Amino acid sequence: MIFLSGSRTRAAGAVLHGSTLVAMGLCWAVPAFADDVIRVVSPYQTTTLDPMRSAAAGNIETYGQLYSRLLRRNSETGALEPGLAEKWEISPEGKSYTFHLRDAQFSDGSPITAADVAFSLDRIRSDKKSAYPAPLGAVESVTAADAKTVLITLKSAFAPFLGNAEIWNMGIVSKADVEKRGEEAAFATVPVTSGPYEVKQWKPNEKLVLQPNPHYWRKGYPNSDATVELIEITSPETRIAMLKAGEVDVVRAVPWAQIGELKATELVDMRLEPSTTIYMTLLNHKREPFSNLKARQAAGMAIDNKAIAAAITRGYAEPANTTLPGSVDFHDKDYPGIPHEPAKAKELLAESGMAGREVKILATADAPAQQTALLIQAQWQAIGLKPVIVNVDGAAWWDATGKGDYDAAANWWYNETLDPDLAVRWAVCGSCGSNSYNTFYANAKVDALVEQGTKEADQAKRAEIYKEIQKITTEEVAQIPLYYAPNAVAYSKRLQGLKLTPSLQWTLEETSIVP
Amino acid sequence: MPLLQLISRRLLQLIGVLAGISLVTFLLVHMAPGDPARLLAGERANAETIAAIRSQYGLDLPLWRQFLTYLANLALGDIGLSLRFQRPVSQLIEQFMWPTLFLTGYVLCLAIPPTVVLAILGARRPGGIADQIIRLLGIAGLTIPVFWLGIMMSRFLGVSLGWFPVSGYGTGFTGHIHHLFLPALSTAIWLVPVLTQSLRAALIEKTAADFVTAARAQGATERQIFWQTMLPNALLPTLNLLGVMVAFMIGGAVIVETVYAVPGLGTLMVNALLGRDYYVVQGLTLIFAVSTVLITLIVDLLTAVIDPRVRF
Numbered sequence: 072m073i074f075l076s077g078s079r080t081r082a083a084g085a086v087l088h089g090s091t092l093v094a095m096g097l098c099w100a101v102p103a104f105a106d107d108v109i110r111v112v113s114p115y116q117t118t119t120l121d122p123m124r125s126a127a128a129g130n131i132e133t134y135g136q137l138y139s140r141l142l143r144r145n146s147e148t149g150a151l152e153p154g155l156a157e158k159w160e161i162s163p164e165g166k167s168y169t170f171h172l173r174d175a176q177f178s179d180g181s182p183i184t185a186a187d188v189a190f191s192l193d194r195i196r197s198d199k200k201s202a203y204p205a206p207l208g209a210v211e212s213v214t215a216a217d218a219k220t221v222l223i224t225l226k227s228a229f230a231p232f233l234g235n236a237e238i239w240n241m242g243i244v245s246k247a248d249v250e251k252r253g254e255e256a257a258f259a260t261v262p263v264t265s266g267p268y269e270v271k272q273w274k275p276n277e278k279l280v281l282q283p284n285p286h287y288w289r290k291g292y293p294n295s296d297a298t299v300e301l302i303e304i305t306s307p308e309t310r311i312a313m314l315k316a317g318e319v320d321v322v323r324a325v326p327w328a329q330i331g332e333l334k335a336t337e338l339v340d341m342r343l344e345p346s347t348t349i350y351m352t353l354l355n356h357k358r359e360p361f362s363n364l365k366a367r368q369a370a371g372m373a374i375d376n377k378a379i380a381a382a383i384t385r386g387y388a389e390p391a392n393t394t395l396p397g398s399v400d401f402h403d404k405d406y407p408g409i410p411h412e413p414a415k416a417k418e419l420l421a422e423s424g425m426a427g428r429e430v431k432i433l434a435t436a437d438a439p440a441q442q443t444a445l446l447i448q449a450q451w452q453a454i455g456l457k458p459v460i461v462n463v464d465g466a467a468w469w470d471a472t473g474k475g476d477y478d479a480a481a482n483w484w485y486n487e488t489l490d491p492d493l494a495v496r497w498a499v500c501g502s503c504g505s506n507s508y509n510t511f512y513a514n515a516k517v518d519a520l521v522e523q524g525t526k527e528a529d530q531a532k533r534a535e536i537y538k539e540i541q542k543i544t545t546e547e548v549a550q551i552p553l554y555y556a557p558n559a560v561a562y563s564k565r566l567q568g569l570k571l572t573p574s575l576q577w578t579l580e581e582t583s584i585v586p
Numbered sequence: 587m588p589l590l591q592l593i594s595r596r597l598l599q600l601i602g603v604l605a606g607i608s609l610v611t612f613l614l615v616h617m618a619p620g621d622p623a624r625l626l627a628g629e630r631a632n633a634e635t636i637a638a639i640r641s642q643y644g645l646d647l648p649l650w651r652q653f654l655t656y657l658a659n660l661a662l663g664d665i666g667l668s669l670r671f672q673r674p675v676s677q678l679i680e681q682f683m684w685p686t687l688f689l690t691g692y693v694l695c696l697a698i699p700p701t702v703v704l705a706i707l708g709a710r711r712p713g714g715i716a717d718q719i720i721r722l723l724g725i726a727g728l729t730i731p732v733f734w735l736g737i738m739m740s741r742f743l744g745v746s747l748g749w750f751p752v753s754g755y756g757t758g759f760t761g762h763i764h765h766l767f768l769p770a771l772s773t774a775i776w777l778v779p780v781l782t783q784s785l786r787a788a789l790i791e792k793t794a795a796d797f798v799t800a801a802r803a804q805g806a807t808e809r810q811i812f813w814q815t816m817l818p819n820a821l822l823p824t825l826n827l828l829g830v831m832v833a834f835m836i837g838g839a840v841i842v843e844t845v846y847a848v849p850g851l852g853t854l855m856v857n858a859l860l861g862r863d864y865y866v867v868q869g870l871t872l873i874f875a876v877s878t879v880l881i882t883l884i885v886d887l888l889t890a891v892i893d894p895r896v897r898f
Binding site: 116118119124125126127128130131199200201202203204205255259274275276277304305306308309312313315316317318319463464465466467469470471473484497504505 | 618619620621622624625626627628629630631632633634635638639642668670671672673678681682737740741744745748751752753754844845846847849853854856857860861862
């Protein structure tokens, strides 16, 4: 009896022990969600919290959460709406703008004044370390008329001005705080913010933790009082695994190959959101073979961009027909694009005298760049060029393209607003400071049209100007347009109201968590 | 005092090693194409902005002046400021060090017991069934790439079964144990065969050693011979190998940390290299050098404890 009862006790103990282990396992198996955290994972890093200091992808996404701008874009319609400025007047000749600020506060409770706006915009405009002053290029002066009125005078009428005042680096920072703590310290750990969120903790190279700004001017926003974690993960495999395991809520930059699988995943809302991104091939106009117009046209005709778009993006992107992103205003949908005619390309190349030339194609390690380089290599080989792929990392890529030490390079760019002005300045304007995105393409007529486009107030006339720019630059093959890609973002279904706008801003303040 | 002599000699060597390494890494990272200022400011930044950032951080100075400044700061114990994050490199290293150290300890805990058991089983009857199986498994463990194993385990044990998290470091001791289980296991699967091979070979070699024969002649039992004579002697080469492996893991279990998104030194190193964050790269290589020297010192001291014949 004693023996029996002893064994029963031991058995019971073992069962208890086992079930405790199983229970522990189950506890662990439940996704590590706390309901009050929204986790967003992206390959792009936050490297600075000063909105003026960087135009790199991860920072752009962060700035929108931390700093409010004079205007904002409606996340549903994309229309410009009052932001920190409640209303504004434009002088009849279109040269001066008067903004009336609403009663708003910074995250430390101090009022946001016209002096803060003038201070912030002046830093962006004229500080040497400002990463992207171009959107304010037309501004002559910014002055605080009184505590709540800002007067901005332009050098000349500039049609895209209001849209430019909404771009990601136009965030308003606290003058008093920057002057008190000094520029470096003010943005080093916990900056004073004017946007929907403030910084709770920043672990550089790992994650940025945000919490709602209690003094945010949009009353009732952020919609949820959840903290937000912006997590940086380089490996796409890991990002997807984290989402599927329920460890994160949002994955940015989903690889094309994974979209089908994620669409079929129950708790995931896989979306292809509109973007102003264009994938293209840069050509170096500074040296042979692509300084030769016929060689460029041959290179363009050799490429079957419909097939490339279908192969690389699995049909999720639309083949490009002009040098400008498909979703910017005044994009010429009807332009036929560069035809795919390999036989004619071969003839043109022979006429140009560049047949048999070696072509150095720069490619970074990411999948689309590698695939594009391989496909282009094959198609150029077929018309008689000798393409060689040179693999480099991002830093070396920028170094080589900046110096013009390459012949071709696969890459992408996007425009921060729907207005095409910044796009043309960046991509095809030789005199606008970007060397036509390191292609060194220069055409005086195009440069003149770029200037004319900003001065024209009549929308129909503006449309004609940008149509002309697209026609000339596509015919002259300033770049080889490949495809217009949507932003591929995967969301957990427990979130509502979150999206990535075409200007790469998360609508986190309008997001709520489904119980 | 041989022990103190050993330590002081090693510390002197360390200074030489550090000086050499700092010069080589300084030249290598500065001569690699790519500009930290460009990466900081982003693609849309123009030439003037880049120039202003370069001059603010002293990147426009001649290389020799930058190196001298770096050395002078180093002599004062300052390993510099991260260009990207404007934070002291030491602070970044401290933030990322703990996950890597924890992971390394975890791997050792998972790897050492099976290594000893498998090596003894294999060496007991070389060429026997157990030995053959262990060798086959060993070859499998060695040949499966760690990144592939990592991805497969995170898909199966993490995503499909939901038993383990597939990323991060977790909070608290149990959180770390839970979060780092898959990365530690995938590293251990690769480490155990390496160590087992070494220990097994040493054990077999020692069965024919003179001192084993001598012990047997003196009437020691086989059990005593094995535990007191053979095993301690056979451990020495494996201990050295283990030292190298530990130093290697601290030097950034790069692949495993990337696959499982562990915020450790490997992740920091990769991102610092991609971002051309010069001082972080240099600081990390110095830390790796110091830890390698310290670990070999510890291994040497342990060797001396185990084998009294080894004197310095």
